[in-house]
Amino acid sequence: MTSEAFDLFVIGAGSGGVRAARMAAQRGARVAVADDKPLGGTCVNLGCIPKKLYSFAAHYAEAFEESHGYGWRVGAAPVLDWGLLKANRAREISRLNAVYESLLVGAGAQVLRGRAHVAGPGEVE
Secondary structure (H helix, E strand, O other): OOHHHOOEEEEOOEHHHHHHHHHHHHOOOOEEEEEOOOOEHHHHHOOHHHHHHHHHHHHHHHHHHHHHHHOOOOOOOOOOOHHHHHHHHHHHHHHHHHHHHHHHHHHOOEEEEOOOOEEEOOEEO
16 A cells, blocks of 8 residues: 555554544545554553553552541452453453544544555555
């Protein structure tokens, strides 16, 4: 494939690539985005979002303990279901991947699943 068919060819569908592609497509540019990984990049799939979900979950143990000072009576000690937390994290990341794809497609960008690289002036493979 060559980029000549497109006004903008974005390699990588992280937050920056998705934003650039979406803004260009909304303004009438012919845009393609290539990525061989789930949309959203490192932040959504491996970094920021998973870290925040795990961090939020970790703070509940302390909050349960502190609640006694505010009149809460808790029966058995709370137990973290690690498998459920991981499943819920995966579900949220999948939801965000779909949001990114919807934003791109809704703006008129073409999403290409796979690896791409610049092959030369005006050429992308």
